[in-house]
Amino acid sequence: MSERQTSDPTAALRLLWGEHPEPRRGPRRGLDLGRIVAAAVELADEEGERGLSMRGVASRLGIGTASLYTYVPSRTELTALMLDAIVAEAPLPEDLPGTWRERIEAWARRDWAMFRARPWALRLTERPLLGPNLLAWYESALRALSENGLSPVENASVIESVDAYVQGVARLTADQEENRAGGDEPWDARHRAYIARRVDFSAYPLWAEAAVGDALGGPADHFESGLRMLLDGVEADVRRRSERRD
Amino acid sequence: MSERQTSDPTAALRLLWGEHPEPRRGPRRGLDLGRIVAAAVELADEEGERGLSMRGVASRLGIGTASLYTYVPSRTELTALMLDAIVAEAPLPEDLPGTWRERIEAWARRDWAMFRARPWALRLTERPLLGPNLLAWYESALRALSENGLSPVENASVIESVDAYVQGVARLTADQEENRAGGDEPWDARHRAYIARRVDFSAYPLWAEAAVGDALGGPADHFESGLRMLLDGVEADVRRRSERRD
DNA sequence: TAGAAACATCGAACAGCGTTCGGAGTACTT
DNA sequence: AAGTACTCCGAACGCTGTTCGATGTTTCTA
Numbered sequence: 030m031s032e033r034q035t036s037d038p039t040a041a042l043r044l045l046w047g048e049h050p051e052p053r054r055g056p057r058r059g060l061d062l063g064r065i066v067a068a069a070v071e072l073a074d075e076e077g078e079r080g081l082s083m084r085g086v087a088s089r090l091g092i093g094t095a096s097l098y099t100y101v102p103s104r105t106e107l108t109a110l111m112l113d114a115i116v117a118e119a120p121l122p123e124d125l126p127g128t129w130r131e132r133i134e135a136w137a138r139r140d141w142a143m144f145r146a147r148p149w150a151l152r153l154t155e156r157p158l159l160g161p162n163l164l165a166w167y168e169s170a171l172r173a174l175s176e177n178g179l180s181p182v183e184n185a186s187v188i189e190s191v192d193a194y195v196q197g198v199a200r201l202t203a204d205q206e207e208n209r210a211g212g213d214e215p216w217d218a219r220h221r222a223y224i225a226r227r228v229d230f231s232a233y234p235l236w237a238e239a240a241v242g243d244a245l246g247g248p249a250d251h252f253e254s255g256l257r258m259l260l261d262g263v264e265a266d267v268r269r270r271s272e273r274r275d
Numbered sequence: 276m277s278e279r280q281t282s283d284p285t286a287a288l289r290l291l292w293g294e295h296p297e298p299r300r301g302p303r304r305g306l307d308l309g310r311i312v313a314a315a316v317e318l319a320d321e322e323g324e325r326g327l328s329m330r331g332v333a334s335r336l337g338i339g340t341a342s343l344y345t346y347v348p349s350r351t352e353l354t355a356l357m358l359d360a361i362v363a364e365a366p367l368p369e370d371l372p373g374t375w376r377e378r379i380e381a382w383a384r385r386d387w388a389m390f391r392a393r394p395w396a397l398r399l400t401e402r403p404l405l406g407p408n409l410l411a412w413y414e415s416a417l418r419a420l421s422e423n424g425l426s427p428v429e430n431a432s433v434i435e436s437v438d439a440y441v442q443g444v445a446r447l448t449a450d451q452e453e454n455r456a457g458g459d460e461p462w463d464a465r466h467r468a469y470i471a472r473r474v475d476f477s478a479y480p481l482w483a484e485a486a487v488g489d490a491l492g493g494p495a496d497h498f499e500s501g502l503r504m505l506l507d508g509v510e511a512d513v514r515r516r517s518e519r520r521d
Numbered sequence: 522t523a524g525a526a527a528c529a530t531c532g533a534a535c536a537g538c539g540t541t542c543g544g545a546g547t548a549c550t551t
Numbered sequence: 552a553a554g555t556a557c558t559c560c561g562a563a564c565g566c567t568g569t570t571c572g573a574t575g576t577t578t579c580t581a
Contacts, residue, residue: 055557301528
């Protein structure tokens with residue numbers, strides 16, 4: 030471990046924004062950043078966050094581990110590049126027809142889909158390094174909301190709430206799903222079995238009732254219902270503010 | 276690294292629920308689980324999640340690292356015990372007077388305060404091992420909502436949405452704050468400086484507008500406004516369902 | 522009471538991690 | 552042709568969680 034305590038984001042930002050000072054001497058580089066980031070994403074897709082390592086990325090590229098560090102100052106920068114890369118993969122719902130609510134819903138669902146497809150990305154968001162694609166992603170959310178009458182500053186707050194909700198649900202379901210996966214007798218089944226055997230249900234009557242019939246709707250339904258509630262609240266807020274302005 | 280792939284939660288659950296088979300032979304134990312968990316929590320409070328290590332906990336207790344493993348099968352179980360322990364520290368808002376909405380708000384704020392005080396706890400929630408305190412915490416949320424007319428199954432969905440939101444915002448602000456901290460010239464300032472120098476603001480007009488006046492309200496205000504919107508939506512949902520039932 | 526069994530403790534080691542160092546080779550500049 | 556700046560990378564450092572085996576301690580059994 031001991032990921033270096035990078036107190037300077039400049040190196041990462043330079044890579045994100047494509048500042049590569051062409052070297053004047055020495056042999057040609059065998060690779061470029063794009064290939065490296067692509068390999069890292071592939072590795073994370075296959076092995077998950079646990080399997081993502083500098084050694085793994087290097088060996089997948091057929092180079093020595095130390096060579097990676099001639100392209101990227103540290104793991105922090107690599108993960109930032111990975112995040113900015115996968116954010117760019119799906120098209121942004123910028124100019125969709127419809128209401129601002131439909132557009133921000135599409136924006137939220139896009140993120141939800143990304144985190145569902147790549148749960149490992151949830152662990153890569155710790156250092157919010159603003160790359161060009163992340164910035165475009167953010168701008169697209171502001172544009173989606175732009176006709177609701179709120180100021181960009183107010184809408185930034187809305188976006189952060191929606192983002193927090195999306196990432197929160199994505200994390201909860203990812204953790205849950207990881208526990209359901211696994212060998213012949215899965216983790217989750219054993220967990221339930223122990224609880225059922227050991228816990229006095231009458232001490233937790235409401236939980237007992239909720240736990241019995243928990244088979245209604247998968248994570249997708251759940252995500253949608255929470256998103257609907259959150260955006261209902263946003264809509265009410267928008268109405269309230271516009272009335273106050275009249 | 277390489278936290279063991281515990282495919283069996285039984286050991287952790289046994290510890291959480293207080294099943295300690297008294298040993299019949301051998302020397303007395305020098306410590307008990309409570310002391311160990313308390314030391315681990317102290318260490319995490321002081322050093323953060325990065326500084327939490329089995330070696331660190333052991334040396335804080337004045338024992339060898341290997342001895343820790345006679346009390347706890349692995350790090351996974353220790354973190355589960357830590358989470359269950361800190362969840363129990365603040366009183367649950369079970370029988371507060373007021374509406375269901377006021378009660379669930381208090382419940383959400385309690386969590387928010389916990390994650391603000393102990394950001395490291397956000398990284399310990401990966402394996403949702405149900406201990407007695409976590410179960411009581413969940414039951415208290417169901418009880419808070421119990422008078423809203425929804426079934427426990429429906430309310431479980433509401434709770435998960437609120438929980439996801441709380442953890443999501445807590446994580447975003449924790450990450451943000453960690454970046455603002457640090458030496459003389461903080462990370463965040465350098466980040467802004469680079470972006471301001473390098474990025475063409477006219478390509479991201481709304482973001483530019485939002486980024487200028489971002490000094491209105493700290494994370495607490497932001498948390499409250501999002502929570503209010505989410506619960507406005509829940510309230511609307513409750514009304515809708517109760518109308519449908521009439 | 523002696524011996525065996527079961528336990529606690531822990532130094533040392535293992536495998537894996539991110540990262541750094543120093544040397545070898547390569548291509549461009551002067 | 553010499554020098555320089557670069558790429559590449561095996562080996563190592565310090566860290567992590569975890570395991571092994573030896574040693575000591577207590578208690579139960581014969």
